[in-house]
Amino acid sequence: MTVKSTSRARKKAAPGVPDSLRTGQDAPAELVQLLTPEGERVENPEFPLTVTPEELRALYRDLVLVRRFDGEATALQRQGELGLWASLLGQEAAQVGSGRAMRENDYAFPTYREHGVAWCRGVDPLNLLGMFRGVNHGGWDPNEKNFHLYTIVIGSQTLHATGYAMGITKDGAEDAVIAYFGDGASSQGDVNEAFTFASVYNAPVVFFCQNNQWAISEPTTTQTRIPLYRRAAGFGFPGVRVDGNDVLACLAVTRWALDRARSGSGPVLIEAFTYRMGAHTTSDDPTRYRSSEETEAWKAKDPISRLRAHLEREGLADEEFFAAVDAESEALGLRVREGVRSMPDPDPTLIFDHVYAEPHALVAEERAEYVAYAQSFEGGE
Amino acid sequence: MSKLSMSKAINEGLRSCLEADPKTLVMGEDVGKLGGVFRVTDGLQKDFGEDRVIDTPLAESGIVGTAIGLALRGYRPVVEIQFDGFVYPAFDQIVTQLAKMHARALGHVKMPVTIRIPYAGGIGAVEHHSESHEAYFAHTAGLRVVTPSNPDDAYWMLRQSVESDDPVIFLEPKARYWDKAEISAAPALDLHAAKVVRPGTDLTLLAYGPTVKTCLEAAAAAEQDGHRLEVVDLRSLSPIDFPTLAASIKRTGRAVVVHEAPVFMGMGAELAARLTEQCFYHLEAPVLRVGGYYAPYPPSRVEEQFLPDLDRVLDAVDRALAF
Numbered sequence: 197m198t199v200k201s202t203s204r205a206r207k208k209a210a211p212g213v214p215d216s217l218r219t220g221q222d223a224p225a226e227l228v229q230l231l232t233p234e235g236e237r238v239e240n241p242e243f244p245l246t247v248t249p250e251e252l253r254a255l256y257r258d259l260v261l262v263r264r265f266d267g268e269a270t271a272l273q274r275q276g277e278l279g280l281w282a283s284l285l286g287q288e289a290a291q292v293g294s295g296r297a298m299r300e301n302d303y304a305f306p307t308y309r310e311h312g313v314a315w316c317r318g319v320d321p322l323n324l325l326g327m328f329r330g331v332n333h334g335g336w337d338p339n340e341k342n343f344h345l346y347t348i349v350i351g352s353q354t355l356h357a358t359g360y361a362m363g364i365t366k367d368g369a370e371d372a373v374i375a376y377f378g379d380g381a382s383s384q385g386d387v388n389e390a391f392t393f394a395s396v397y398n399a400p401v402v403f404f405c406q407n408n409q410w411a412i413s414e415p416t417t418t419q420t421r422i423p424l425y426r427r428a429a430g431f432g433f434p435g436v437r438v439d440g441n442d443v444l445a446c447l448a449v450t451r452w453a454l455d456r457a458r459s460g461s462g463p464v465l466i467e468a469f470t471y472r473m474g475a476h477t478t479s480d481d482p483t484r485y486r487s488s489e490e491t492e493a494w495k496a497k498d499p500i501s502r503l504r505a506h507l508e509r510e511g512l513a514d515e516e517f518f519a520a521v522d523a524e525s526e527a528l529g530l531r532v533r534e535g536v537r538s539m540p541d542p543d544p545t546l547i548f549d550h551v552y553a554e555p556h557a558l559v560a561e562e563r564a565e566y567v568a569y570a571q572s573f574e575g576g577e
Numbered sequence: 578m579s580k581l582s583m584s585k586a587i588n589e590g591l592r593s594c595l596e597a598d599p600k601t602l603v604m605g606e607d608v609g610k611l612g613g614v615f616r617v618t619d620g621l622q623k624d625f626g627e628d629r630v631i632d633t634p635l636a637e638s639g640i641v642g643t644a645i646g647l648a649l650r651g652y653r654p655v656v657e658i659q660f661d662g663f664v665y666p667a668f669d670q671i672v673t674q675l676a677k678m679h680a681r682a683l684g685h686v687k688m689p690v691t692i693r694i695p696y697a698g699g700i701g702a703v704e705h706h707s708e709s710h711e712a713y714f715a716h717t718a719g720l721r722v723v724t725p726s727n728p729d730d731a732y733w734m735l736r737q738s739v740e741s742d743d744p745v746i747f748l749e750p751k752a753r754y755w756d757k758a759e760i761s762a763a764p765a766l767d768l769h770a771a772k773v774v775r776p777g778t779d780l781t782l783l784a785y786g787p788t789v790k791t792c793l794e795a796a797a798a799a800e801q802d803g804h805r806l807e808v809v810d811l812r813s814l815s816p817i818d819f820p821t822l823a824a825s826i827k828r829t830g831r832a833v834v835v836h837e838a839p840v841f842m843g844m845g846a847e848l849a850a851r852l853t854e855q856c857f858y859h860l861e862a863p864v865l866r867v868g869g870y871y872a873p874y875p876p877s878r879v880e881e882q883f884l885p886d887l888d889r890v891l892d893a894v895d896r897a898l899a900f
């Protein structure tokens with residue numbers, strides 16, 4: 197039997213997709229920006245921001261240290277110390293800006309790439325490496341710094357964030373929650389369900405989508421035909437698109453959204469328009485699906501060099517400051533390298549720990565079986 | 578307490594949980610004004626308010642996912658899935674998130690979420706309203722899975738489930754919702770204990786949820802033929818109270834497992850395997866299984882042929898006794 201060609205049925209590339217969405221090259225008109233790629237301050241009356249020189253220097257320090265940590269982790273993966281790494285390279289401003297907008301009691305629900313947010317929450321960077329080294333599935337106490345565990349299943353955590361935010365409302369507390377996810381995740385049912393629940397219950401949750409243009413090899417155009425931030429309108433809450441490589445804009449917009457949520461006005465969707473400069477993870481090969489011209493074009497918008505340009509242009513930091521940050525960055529790199537290498541493998545009985553909060557007969561039985569089996573090798577002939 | 582139907586017993590159980598702990602919430606589709614499609618949550622919203630008895634959007638993943646978030650915030654959500662066949666959209670949240678959160682956090686967070694699911698068949702319902710999916714859940718470490726077979730257990734096991742700091746899948750045999758019985762003043766058993774509901778000497782019938790009643794009827798019928806069958810109600814499917822089961826089989830030397838779910842890869846397979854390991858020298862016959870066929874749950878006009886009934890149970894009993 198011969199199969200007829202179905203080529204006639206195949207559709208051409210979708211019409212009507214705006215170029216800005218297709219390529220990400222041109223900053224769309226609706227992008228909130230407070231610091232140009234050249235390091236110039238611009239004002240946005242809707243999102244005013246006053247920052248002291250000291251705060252600007254602190255943000256710069258965050259960006260540099262987070263990038264260093266991330267680079268170190270990538271190197272450690274190459275050296276075989278980590279099984280995998282999901283780099284945040286290029287997304288530092290989106291994460292530091294939004295992370296620094298949070299108050300102590302706010303709660304963050306990350307994906308697997310939010311190393312910069314973890315940094316802002318005060319989570320020890322070494323804790324983030326346990327999962328990637330394979331010694332645990334997260335392992336930190338999420339309530340210690342109000343930073344939830346990394347979530348691998350795309351979009352799941354947006355519902356946890358929303359439920360947590362519903363709890364805040366019930367408690368009558370004035371806290372807010374921020375849920376991180378990617379542009380790929382916006383297609384998941386859970387994210388759309390989270391939008392519905394958050395909207396209907398007016399939950400104090402800020403949805404922070406880092407549109408880094410790619411979901412592994414799939415461009416944003418495979419997930420949506422409209423700019424992502426506009427999705428919010430359909431669910432009945434505001435959506436804002438912010439320059440995700442502009443730490444000041446991310447800070448201002450997220451602070452506004454969190455304040456708004458805290459005051460009882462419900463959720464906001466922030467689309468941080470940014471770019472993943474590296475591979476999706478260390479096992480990915482981006483040369484198979486995107487052009488180097490594209491990556492080059494985004495390099496010109498680098499979040500760190502633009503803040504540095506601003507600090508230099510305005511004379512807000514001197515060589516001594518930059519040298520001090522670089523030294524700190526070296527020290528962090530060393531600490532991470534040594535910390536990872538000396539990270540102990542877990543005792544195999546970890547398998548049976550914490551399966552349940554209360555005793556469970558089967559787990560107890562299998563643990564005893566395992567221990568007896570393991571002991572049969574020790575001291576045996 | 579006077580006699581209560583199982584659905585009313587669960588209702589009373591929920592009520593006492595809501596009264597005992599202001600952090601307990603009831604969530605689900607139509608659980609508020611309507612009181613649930615089986616009226617299990619009847620009157621709870623009126624008495625405890627919309628803030629604690631919450632009508633949710635029609636989104637099962639959303640219901641379980643937000644319950645996880647509420648648990649992280651210190652709440653104790655009791656979630657209702659309207660019917661067995663509609664838990665699948667939430668399956669991801671249940672097995673990848675709810676079941677594993679405690680372990681991923683190395684014990685730092687607890688997940689006291691109870692998921693109530695009316696399950697199993699025998700009520701003449703349309704597609705997706707009669708399924709038995711207990712094996713999926715029992716297969717997932719981190720979940721507890723229980724199913725009462727009578728109003729007294731339904732009341733106390735629900736309370737124990739809600740009090741548990743672990744996630745509990747609470748399967749309600751909907752064909753037994755209307756059975757009535759007295760509720761005892763205190764729980765007689767631990768949540769995970771099995772119970773000999775009818776003593777016997779010749780063979781053990783292992784059942785849970787809806788098939789306990791079927792097996793009691795079968796044991797009564799077998800008595801006419803001079804066979805004294807013991808009936809054990811598992812009550813808990815994770816963990817399983819194997820010591821009680823094994824003790825029964827060591828007494829009787831024979832066992833037949835009866836459940837509604839398809840036999841292939843079901844609870845019966847696990848029970849037969851483990852009990853053979855534990856009671857090999859006491860067994861006079863292989864552990865036999867009676868259950869649904871390896872087919873989608875059928876249209877209601879033929880569900881009687883699909884479900885294990887008195888005759889199929891007794892037929893298996895005869896085969897076991899003939900060894």
Ligand SMILES: Cc1ncc(C[n+]2csc(CCOP(=O)(O)OP(=O)(O)O)c2C)c(N)n1
Nearest residue numbers: 309348349350378379380381408410411412
């Ligand atoms: C439910 C689910 N499907 C598929 C995957 C495999 N996967 C991991 S990351 C990823 C792409 C996610 O893209 P996006 O949401 O844009 O986030 P990004 O990684 O770009 O930050 C996929 C498909 C997964 N982890 N979870």
